[in-house]
Amino acid sequence: MDSAGFSSVHGALLQALLEALPEGALVLTPDARVLAHNERAHALLQWVRPAKAQGGAVEELEGVAATTLLDAHVLHEALSEAPASVGDEAEPAHASLAVTGREGRVLRVQARHTGDAQAPWLLLMERSGDTDGPRRAREHFLRTLTEGMRGPLANVRAAIETITTYPTMEPAVEEQFKQIILEQSVTLSAHLDRTLEEYSRQLKSQRKRDVMVASDLLALLRTALQHELGFMVHTTVPEQPVRLRIDPYTLVQALVHLAGLIENAARFTELTCALRASDTAALLTLEWAEGEAITEDRLERWLTQQLPLEVSVVTTTVQEVLDWHQAAVAILPLEGRGTALQVQLPCL
Amino acid sequence: MATYVLIVDDEPSIAMSLEFIMEKQGYETQVVGDGAEALQRIEKAPPDVVLLDVMLPTYDGFEVCRRIREREEWADLKVLMVTAKGREEDVKRGLALGANGYVTKPFAIKDVVAKVEGLLT
Numbered sequence: 001m002d003s004a005g006f007s008s009v010h011g012a013l014l015q016a017l018l019e020a021l022p023e024g025a026l027v028l029t030p031d032a033r034v035l036a037h038n039e040r041a042h043a044l045l046q047w048v049r050p051a052k053a054q055g056g057a058v059e060e061l062e063g064v065a066a067t068t069l070l071d072a073h074v075l076h077e078a079l080s081e082a083p084a085s086v087g088d089e090a091e092p093a094h095a096s097l098a099v100t101g102r103e104g105r106v107l108r109v110q111a112r113h114t115g116d117a118q119a120p121w122l123l124l125m126e127r128s129g130d131t132d133g134p135r136r137a138r139e140h141f142l143r144t145l146t147e148g149m150r151g152p153l154a155n156v157r158a159a160i161e162t163i164t165t166y167p168t169m170e171p172a173v174e175e176q177f178k179q180i181i182l183e184q185s186v187t188l189s190a191h192l193d194r195t196l197e198e199y200s201r202q203l204k205s206q207r208k209r210d211v212m213v214a215s216d217l218l219a220l221l222r223t224a225l226q227h228e229l230g231f232m233v234h235t236t237v238p239e240q241p242v243r244l245r246i247d248p249y250t251l252v253q254a255l256v257h258l259a260g261l262i263e264n265a266a267r268f269t270e271l272t273c274a275l276r277a278s279d280t281a282a283l284l285t286l287e288w289a290e291g292e293a294i295t296e297d298r299l300e301r302w303l304t305q306q307l308p309l310e311v312s313v314v315t316t317t318v319q320e321v322l323d324w325h326q327a328a329v330a331i332l333p334l335e336g337r338g339t340a341l342q343v344q345l346p347c348l
Numbered sequence: 349m350a351t352y353v354l355i356v357d358d359e360p361s362i363a364m365s366l367e368f369i370m371e372k373q374g375y376e377t378q379v380v381g382d383g384a385e386a387l388q389r390i391e392k393a394p395p396d397v398v399l400l401d402v403m404l405p406t407y408d409g410f411e412v413c414r415r416i417r418e419r420e421e422w423a424d425l426k427v428l429m430v431t432a433k434g435r436e437e438d439v440k441r442g443l444a445l446g447a448n449g450y451v452t453k454p455f456a457i458k459d460v461v462a463k464v465e466g467l468l469t
Contacts (some may be wrong), residue, residue: 150432151359154453158365161457166372173368180361 011036021124024107026066028121029112032079034061034069035119044107044125045069066123070099071110078123081113094240098128098248106208106220106248128249133206141199148191152184159184204316207247207324211348214242214275214282217251221284222273224256229263236274242282243348246325254307254321255343258329259286261302264342266291282347289338294331299341303329351468354395355379355411356386357430358404362453366399366430369457370464383407387415394425397464400447402431402438410445417446426467430455 014036018025024041026034042061044245075097096110106128113124159177163169169177217236222233259271268288276283303319322329328344353370357363358381370377378395380386384406390398398416399443402409409429416422429442439450449463 147432150453151362154432154455155359155361155365158362158369158455158457162365162368165457166368169368176364180364184361 008341022126023110026061026069026121026123026125026126027119028123029118030120032066032075032121034064034066037061044127049087066121070107070123075099075111089243096208096210098212099216106216126167128210128247134203137199137202137206140202141195144198145192145195148195149188152187152191155184156181159208195206207250209245209247209325212244212246212248214238214244214277214284214347217244217246217248218250218273218275218284220248221255224252225259225271225273228256229260231263231268232270234270234272236272238277240276240277242275242277244282244345245348246345250316251320252301254318255286255306258302258318258341261305262286262288262294263300265294266339277347280346284343284345284346285332285340286343287334287338287340291339292343293333293339296331299329299331350374350376350379352376352395353397353399354386354389355399356383356409357381357399357402359401362401365457366370366460369461370399373461373464375464381405383409383412386412389414390422390425394422397426397428397467399428399430399460399464402411402429402433402442408409410441413442413447419450428463428467430460445455449466459463 014027015038018027021038024044025038026041027036029035044060045061061069067225083246096108099107099109107125108128110124112122112124114120117242141228159180163174163177172289179250218235221256225231263271266288268291270288272287274287276285303322304317307316307318307321322343326346330342330344332342333342334340351374353375355363355366355370355377357366357379360381362383362445363379364434367379367425373469375397376423378389381404383404386398386400386404387407389395398412400409400412403413409431413427413429416425416427426449427447428449428451428453429441429447430451431438440452451460451463
């Protein structure tokens with residue numbers, strides 16, 4: 001992989017810098033073609049040139065239009081929303097968006113303007129849900145958790161082993177060791193609660209929403225519903241692209257969780273996901289034709305249940321996720337066609 | 349003369365267990381919870397073995413170990429570091445400063461007993 005368009009020294013330097021980045025990186029030409037990239041970008045995009053691919057072999061990315069690799073509409077918007085700002089004191093212009101990559105992976109993409117005439121754009125890509133902030137928070141959480149547990153756990157273990165190894169010790173001494181076990185167990189519990197609370201606070205403060213086209217969200221939702229719940233899902237999308245500002249990773253998990261609770265109660269086997277748009281809102285409906293009715297009270301209880309997020313020990317509720325997206329949900333009877341869960345999301 | 353083990357740990361719970369276990373092995377023991385105080389005790393009566401925690405007030409365990417190894421007359425004194433710092437670099441640092449062994453909390457009693465016996469033979 002060379003960095004065509006640069007001198008060999010600059011090309012080698014650019015390549016070294018790209019490889020040092022934790023994110024997948026694409027450097028684009030003015031007409032948005034790939035000028036240089038790092039190995040992580042290759043792995044994230046899993047790029048196979050459709051016409052030439054032999055047995056699914058991954059090919060080089062140089063010269064490929066970025067709009068072929070990532071959603072054309074959203075990318076165009078990102079590039080036009082972040083104009084050149086070279087020479088400004090301000091932070092370089094950038095736009096943040098979420099796109100669906102190959103195999104349904106959601107990628108968070110930051111488009112940054114470099115100010116260079118030959119290579120005006122740098123795209124930084126991470127898998128949504130595995131971005132740098134949460135990763136650092138997770139590492140800090142694990143380190144704090146383990147380091148803080150070692151001391152009290154050592155005290156508990158030593159006391160238990162002492163009592164069991166020397167069962168004939170004086171009752172007063174045995175009582176002292178039992179007291180240690182009790183006190184240190186309380187310390188352990190408090191440490192666990194405190195560390196989890198801190199981790200939860202950190203993760204919530206780092207959550208981000210990115211621009212995503214609604215059809216991508218719908219495709220993600222369909223895949224997740226079919227995979228997680230195992231029933232048929234039909235989708236309907238509007239002709240006009242609708243753009244949302246969402247955290248697809250969290251929102252899809254919340255909606256799949258909610259759909260699972262409804263399916264468990266209503267016992268349907270097929271679901272239709274439809275998306276309609278008005279000027280200010282996108283209406284996402286999950287419609288089913290069979291099964292018992294779902295009351296608003298029941299929905300209310302489900303919304304406030306704890307939501308087990310994938311790869312996270314932090315708990316939240318569907319309602320919290322919806323509130324964060326400024327979304328509203330309702331159960332609607334569909335005359336002669338069953339019932340629908342309607343999710344209203346503000347669109348851009 | 350009985351073997352003398354100095355336990356240096358500012359956590360009374362673990363110190364109590366270590367003291368009890370060492371006494372059951374027939375060793376004489378003293379417990380201190382501070383790095384500077386540990387050095388004073390060693391000065392007065394050098395032990396055969398020091399069970400040395402790392403996280404200590406005044407001087408930490410690494411510093412105590414370093415100061416012990418500066419003194420030629422304490423060359424035979426055995427230092428077993430007993431600590432919650434389980435990272436490889438901490439283990440290496442302790443051994444590089446002259447510790448004779450390392451036990452990471454939480455530990456098994458029989459392991460500590462075996463390590464102390466190993467240092468004394």
